[in-house]
Amino acid sequence: MAIYVDGFVIPIPKKNLAAYRKMARAACKIWMEHGALEYHECVGDDLKIPGMTSFLKGAKAKPSETVMFSWVSYKSKAHRDRCNAKIMTDPRIKKMMEKGCPFDMKRMMYGGFKSIADS
Secondary structure: OOOEEEEEEEEEEHHHHHHHHHHHHHHHHHHHHOOOOEEEEEEOOOOOOOOOOOHHHHOOOOOOEEEEEEEEEEOOHHHHHHHHHHHHOOHHHHHHHHHOOOOOHHHOEEEEEEOOOOO
């Protein structure tokens, strides 16, 4: 089954990981309630691989930062668009955004991806 994926790479101060974890757990519930198939938030662990461009370098992370790698899957791009329309009007999201974000939104990398191989 081909799916559609929203992907994110976010540099984040290590000191803000607990706040991010709390926000991510709340966001996961909201995304799943509004129809996402899967929701994953992952914190960098093994990021310095010799001979590769690391996520740290690609995200221009500072020494005091790490990187979040996250993805949400949907049935299709149209399904993603329907889910996100509901999510963006959910009052819990508005409340979350009013509290502020534990990372710099301008540094977040985001995109929608068509799947070309699935298991």
